[in-house]
Amino acid sequence: MTTPAVRPANPCFSSGPCAKRPGWNLSELNDAFLGRSHRAKTGKAKLKEVIDRSRALLRMPADWRLAVVPASDTGAVEMALWSLLGPRGVDVLSWENFGETWEADILKQLRLTDVRTFRAPYGSLPDLTQVDCDRDLVFTWNGTTSGVCLPDADWIRPDRAGLAICDATSAAYAMELPWDRLDVVTWSWQKALGGEAAHGMLAISPRAARRLEQHKPAWPMPKLFRLTSGGKVNEGIFQGETINTPSMLCVEDAIDSLKWAERAGGLDGLVARSKANFAALAAWVERTPWIDFLARDPASRSWTSVCLAIVDPWFAAQPDAAQQAVVKDLARRLEQAGVAYDIAGHRAAPAGLRIWCGATVETADVEALCPWLDWAWASLPRAAAA
Structure with missing residues (x-):
């Protein structure tokens, strides 16, 4: 076959970390807050800027909380699972690698016993009609490793008693998320924003916040997963006071990506x-x-x-x-x-x-x-x- 004459200007088609935004270069990070504490006034302000711009861009309801958390989307999902699960039975949807991972963590690490799993092979979705919304739900929105995404959230009842915990890492910033049918949403910067690795975002609804304050997990809680203090939601985490030290270079890059998204x-x-x-x-x-x-x-x-x-x-x-x-x-x-x-x-x-x-x-x-x-x-x- 004849060699094609036209080449992609940017050959980066990886599904994570993903392509940087068009026109990006290292000079965009010149204003990064380096060599200083991320808890200094300017450091916290930059983290809060990521939170505020993300909330606005994603059209998140005003009563939701949003935090920058460690360990990418994986860390954000684990924080939710370890902090929130236990009071109710759990329905887990699994149709690709990451759904399988959350299922394994719930069964083998948290060792919950009242767990129902609904699986489908790569390329398909499980039967969503079998889900019980009075149980907690754990699922991915978009199967990054299978190319299968949920077409809607109509199967999640608005009057549900359980929490809907959604791993949305390859959906956020590229798909409309139905916030009224969700209670926890997680993602990372390195997917649809083309950001740098190691940082996740954790969004929780008022219902999830109430669960945090009313439920004490039966297992020891690692410091990185602790979202409460004295039995109350640690509000500082949702105002840019991250649990561990973030990379301010990555934070600057996220701000640049969010500004580009607004212009786009x-x-x-x-x-x-x-x-x-x-x-x-x-x-x-x-x-x-x-x-x-x-x-x-x-x-x-x-x-x-x-x-x-x-x-x-x-x-x-x-x-x-x-x-x-x-x-x-x-x-x-x-x-x-x-x-x-x-x-x-x-x-x-x-x-x-x-x-x-x-x-x-x-x-x-x-x-x-x-x-x-x-x-x-x-x-x-x-x-x-x-």
């Missing part, structure tokens, strides 16, 4: 950019016989972390190990050509490709990438791989 049209603009990227990739999938979406139902296909299955009969006939080797070879050829980095599917997912289409990616780069995907596929030594 706010949440509506970010959603539109991501959907345009997905549309460009979907048009290529539609006309390409060797590829298809891993997500079977169009209504639940993610438009951020887009997972693709290779459906060519030659590939399907290979054993799993050979399929993984083919995908690695495909990704290696694209990386060596300098046109796409880190697009092999997650190690726990079926062998395939995963292409980030969040708002920090330019649609022209997605369009330029598609012919290179065909080029890489056509260049594979299929006989040797077989």
Whole structure:
């Protein structure tokens, strides 16, 4: 196949950490508050700026609390699980790697016994009609490793007695979140904002705050997870007084990303950019016989972390190990050509490709990438791989 003439201007299509926002460079961090305590007035003000800009951008209800927390989205989810679970039975939804992780933590680490799990294979959603909203719910909104997202939250009752705990890390800033159907929402900066790693965001509703004050967990609580003091919500955490020392370089980068998001049209603009990227990739999938979406139902296909299955009969006939080797070879050829980095599917997912289409990616780069995907596929030594 002829080598494509047009190359993506930015070959970063990783699903985390994700592409930096268009036009980003290191000089954007010149105003970072370095060499000083993050608890100094300016340090706290910058952390509070991240909180305030995030609240406004995501259209979070005024009575919700939002905090910067350690250990990325993983830390934020763990804080919620360890702090809030216990008083009620728990329904866990699992259809990809991260849902499986939260299920394992609830069963094997917290060792809760009244737990129901609703699983689905990669590419599908569990049966949401089986969920009991009078129990606590734990789920991802967007399956980063499967390319499957929830189409809506209609299955969560507005008059629920349990808490709805939602890992939204590859949905926040790219999808509209139904705050009235959720009680805890977590995400990280390095997904849809293209921010730097190690910091998470934890948002809690008034119902979740009441649970924090009324429930004392049966297990020892690590310092990093403690959201209360003297039986009351530690309000300082939600005003920029982080539990541990944050990177003020990362904080500055988050502020820059949030300002860019505001200039890009706010949440509506970010959603539109991501959907345009997905549309460009979907048009290529539609006309390409060797590829298809891993997500079977169009209504639940993610438009951020887009997972693709290779459906060519030659590939399907290979054993799993050979399929993984083919995908690695495909990704290696694209990386060596300098046109796409880190697009092999997650190690726990079926062998395939995963292409980030969040708002920090330019649609022209997605369009330029598609012919290179065909080029890489056509260049594979299929006989040797077989």
